[in-house]
Amino acid sequence: MATQAEEIRGIGHRVRRKEDDRFIRGKGSYLDDFKLPGMLHMAILRSPYAHAAIKGIDTSAAAELPGVVAVVTGELMAQHNLAWMPTLSYDTQAVLATDKVRFQGQEVAAVIAEDPYIAKDALELIAVDYEPLDPVVTPQQALEPGAPVIRTDKQDQKDNHIYHWETGDKDATDKAFAEADVVVTLDTHYPRSHPSPLETCGCIADVNPATGQATIYMTSQAPHAIRTVFALVAGLPEENIRIISPDIGGGFGNKVPVYPGYVVATAASLLLGRPVKWVEERTENLISTGFARDFHMHGELALKKDGTMLGLRVNLLADEGAFHADAQPSKFKVGLFHVVTGSYDLPAAHISADGAYTNKAPGGVAYRCSFRVTEASYMIERLVQNAAYELGIDPADLRLKNFIRKEQFPYRSATGFEYDSGDYHTAMNLALDTIGYRELREEQERLRAEGKLIGIGLASFTEIVGAGPHKDYDILGLKMNDGAELRIHPTGKAILKISSKTQGQGHETTFAQIVAEELGIQPEDIKVVHGDTDNTPYGLGTYASRSTPTVGAATALVARKLRDKAMKLAAHLLEVSEEDVEFSRGKFSVKGAPDKVVSIQDCAFAAYTNFPDGMEPGLEGVTYYDPPNLTFPFGTYAVMVEVDPDTGEWKVRRVVAVDDCGVRINPMIVEGQIQGGLTEGFAIAAMEQITFDENGNCIGANFTDYLIPTAWETPRFELLETVTPSPHHPIGAKGVGESATVGSPAAYVNAVIDALWPLGVRNIDMPLTSAKVWEAIQRARGA
Amino acid sequence: MRVTVTINGVERTADVEPRLLLVHLIREVFELTGTHIGCDTTSCGACTVLLDGMPVKSCTLFGVQADGHEITTVEGLVQGGQLHPIQAAFKEEHGLQCGYCTPGMMLVAKALLERNPTPSDEEVRWAISGNICRCTGYVNIVKAIQAAGNAMAAPTASAAASA
Incomplete structure (x- = not known):
């Protein structure tokens, strides 16, 4: 019988990671370690x-x-x-x-x-x-008449054009633009990174x-x-x-x-x-191997004079390299880029995309991003910021005016997504209050008079993760569903086998905590097995922040399945009917007689030693999860930078990040994911780039050319949260691994542009190296 | 060529090609696979070991250059079955995610803390600036190193953290 209850370290606990014990001893088993x-x-x-x-x-x-x-x-x-x-x-x-x-x-x-x-x-x-x-070496060259044909191996391929893809409502968008007072445009290349x-x-x-x-x-x-x-x-x-x-x-x-x-x-x-x-x-x-991004984008945002957004148009040209090898759901040619309407109540949108072969490496993968969502988020957040300047409205106010309101969820976007939940105003206001936005604007004016340039950049991203429902999401026909198998042994210890595969995200801890929450078995008593196809249920794996939305859901549901069976075992042990048993934190007790209680461990032992007649022995099960919808994490990032106009060097002074990823299973791990994502977002904005010379020689072929931030360059981060649970996910979680890489590049770049806008600088393509920033300042001054 | 090194306190001898990199001597010949290879160009620090107490990148030294020297790898951090305070702090502060950079980071931290037990945020960041981490954004690595420094300065207080 259960005794004095130890707190169950389930959802919300900062459980130290189970996997760390081998890594800190140098006893991990990476591929190259096998002989x-x-x-x-x-x-x-x-x-x-x-x-x-x-x-x-x-x-x-x-x-x-x-x-x-x-x-x-x-x-x-x-x-x-x-x-x-x-x-x-x-x-x-x-x-x-x-x-x-x-x-x-x-x-x-x-x-x-x-x-x-x-x-x-x-x-x-x-x-x-x-x-x-x-x-x-460029997709523009590739599509010129008479360009050398790269794919001579394909009989029907007479040029370098791969696909044309459109989505949204063109007529409605054209009409919105016709009615607009102001149209703001942005031409930018989201560079190839790795x-x-x-x-x-x-x-x-x-x-x-x-x-x-x-x-x-x-x-x-x-x-x-x-x-x-x-x-x-x-x-x-x-x-x-x-x-x-x-x-x-x-x-x-x-x-x-x-x-x-x-x-x-x-x-x-x-x-x-x-x-x-x-x-x-x-x-x-x-x-x-799989590069990322490399989108040449033209965006247009139509607004009324008062700042009301009317429509969005994006034309883009994707540089796919020599073989079209994007890793993305088959139905969508440019991934989930059409989430480009972002956090805004935009009534009309149209996206037109073309892909071209070039003599570059193939494999457009989503570098810490859910299928081209970072390109989308970057485009809309840059456009909105620039629109604010054009209209003479503060960028924060323009966003607050156009956000999808809390009561509009679930919200059907102009490109057909159903956003499951959100509270964008609260997240943004928290970011503004924390960074002291209004005061910073005043300080910015004062410093400008002294010749100092500071900039404040915002990005209010909406992500779309957890692909996905079988109707729309497959890769090569394989539906993007995932499984979890749970076995509870006679001694009450468990093995959870999952179809996802951690690469550092902490699945061995997080998923054990989900079981802990559902069944009351402590996470250290649950071994999580993954990454072996002979020994785990089928599933499409870990990328695009999909593990918690899919496998996390499967894990909660298989645990609930076993809890239902354990309930029957508890009734048998307690000699009452099942309806008279209630469950809480690992204990089954008789309603109205809380001292009559058995633990989940007691039930597990009974499943192999003392089960009622007619019951199938054992306590194990498997569940596959087909999500009813995607999940939509969101947040606001506010970045303050200082730009040296004489050298083009820019320093990040503050990064305030408000993330809402729904329910946080292990807040420590969630924060670690956000810190990592903010760093990779900074890397993309500031230094990482795979580029090529005119002969197609790759520049960026080692870590002395392809620059990755060290601790020295990496900014400091201030993290905050709001919690808006996903209404359709069994535990209300949304996924968080990539939010910060999706949302933050625009915030960093917006901050630099914010500092330079009064000089006449309208755009600098990433990465914002000191040389490019300096050149942009020189050009603006010369004009 | 014969090469003799004291690795984690144990003298080891091997007969190797002169061109064999130190990291391969450690990983392939001595079968200590906690030392990793990340970039081949001395940029990332995944292969960092201590050579006579100083951090070096073992992908850019030949094994024979270590002849007669002392090497410490991540496998040498545990002493008497006890985690080194740096190891305990990396776990406690969530200073690792994929774990690939971790051995190098911890060894750089060891060298730092031995000469400066209470480094500032900037001092830690400078010390580890030869080591790349793709996962953590360095925040918790810095915290872990500072916490380890404090624990090493007050060993009795660290007992709980390493449990």
Whole structure:
């Protein structure tokens, strides 16, 4: 019988993380830490050219190097029908190039050797005869008549245009613009960046020739989806494929796609009958795997003189690289960009998007973002801020005037989303009060008179996460639903197996807390298992802030299912009818007789030792969750910067972040996610950029060129919260991993523009390097 | 070439190629995989170890350069079965998420705290500015290092934190 109750550390508790014990001791198990008996090492030869025909490949010298076991080319892969593979966007991508190379860094050949140093030595002995072709390095160039056609492999592809996609109501939007007093425009390039998790991508493919069992250790955010794709691509029986995604050193979207290296390593293991390990170098990661953003955008916002917003129009051109490999729900060509109406009651909107092939790396992934939502949030928040200046209305007041009001939820947006809940005014007012907004505006005027430039930037973002309902959301036909399996053992300890895969988000703790909340078993008594397709329920994985909205819901529901069964067991143990039993915090008691009580642990023991006649023994279950809607986290970020007009250098003085992600399961982990997101948002606004020279050479191919903020550059953050629970999520949570990366870039940039607007500066494309800021000031002064 | 190092207090000898990087000597030959590889260019600090007490990036040293020296890796932080106060503080303050940068961060912190037990926010940030973290935004790493410094200065008070 239960005794004095210990507080159940469920939802709302700052439980220290269960996973940390291994990480702080250096006992994590990351991909590169695994060594299998007989394991070989693979290295990949990559193209030095952005665009070149392959006239021939001579691998003989490499093959003769002692220690080399095999050299794989596209020709060999083609013999097994594996020279090309499908992308996540219904295109194809070369696994190893056969006809020509289409971006610098493209995979051309692979060496498998006994030792990784020998594999790399052998790469230098492979002679590839290239005939350079004219490179296409911008999407504008790509769409010019007569531009070199990149995808000559596709019979029907006569140019570099990939798709045209529209959504919203064009006529209604045109009408809104016709009625407008003011139209504010913004042309901006959201630059190509790279998620660059600290651990690069890699795999160990271990195919047993005797059994046909393929065990593939892989740095994957979506192991189940990868398993199915592998079954389809390689023609392997799916029950013989086991994807093990071990501890992952950060993902941020970069570890969602299938990369050629995975396919080659698996084919090599299959052919050689030995395990093959492939781990990227940093440069390989930056120049060939899933980049992010790269949208050239034109936005227009129509308003009345009094600031009332009437309509929004966005035309964008996406630079997709050489293969269209965006990781996003199949139905939407530019992800969920059409949430671009943001936090505003905008009656009309229209979005028109085109995608183009260029000679750049493929793989538009959502770098800490739910499918292009950060591009959308950036566009609307920049437009709104600029509109305020044009109208002579304070940017905060213009937002407050146009926010969707609390009582309008659930709110149907002009592009068809149903926002589940929100209270935008409260979040914004909290941010304004905290930073002392009105006083800061006065100080700004005073300092300006002294020649000092400070700027205050706001961004009131609405995110859209938790994809999603089966009707609209799938990737390659796989519905974006997820599962949770819960087993409670006779001693009352539990194992929770989930389809999501943590990359640092703390699933082993957070999901245990959900079970704790529902069943009253302490989180330390619940082991959370994930990242092994043989041992977890099916699901589409962890990205786009979807784990808590989907797997979190499945976890709560499977726990409730077991609680219902435990209720029957409790009635049996208490010798009363089930209707007379009530449950609270891990205890089942008789209504009106609270001292007659059994614990969840008692019920678990009874499930295997003393269950009533006719009851199925055991206490375990599995639930798959198909969300009824997405969730809509929101918030306001207020940033204050100081700009040095003589050098263009800008310093962040304050960042006030108000986040509303609904119910917070573990506030400590939530705050950690926001701090990380604000830093990556700052990185994108200030320094991170993958760019190319006119020959298609990637600039940003290592961490000395691709700049990531250290502790020294990173601003300090002040975090606040409001809580508006999701009305349709079982525990009211919304997801939070990416809110800050989605919302904050616009706040940082708005702050710099706010400082420079009186000088005549209207836009600076990210990243806002000192040089670009200085140039913008010079140009404005010269005008 | 023969290389002999004292790694986490234990003398180890190996016969290695002169070009073998120190990080590979540690990870592949001595099988201490807590030291990670992040960038190959001395930029990220995931491979940081202590060489005679000084933080070095083991991806940019050859193994043979460590011959005759003392190396401390993350596996050497636990003493007598007890977590080092820095380890305890990283957990307590949520100073890690994916854990990949953590060993390097903790070793840099150890070197810092041994010469300055009560560093300011700025001093900590400067000390760890050779180490990149993609997850945390550094906020809680700074807090953890400062908390560890306080715990190390008052060892009795730290007992509860490391439990």
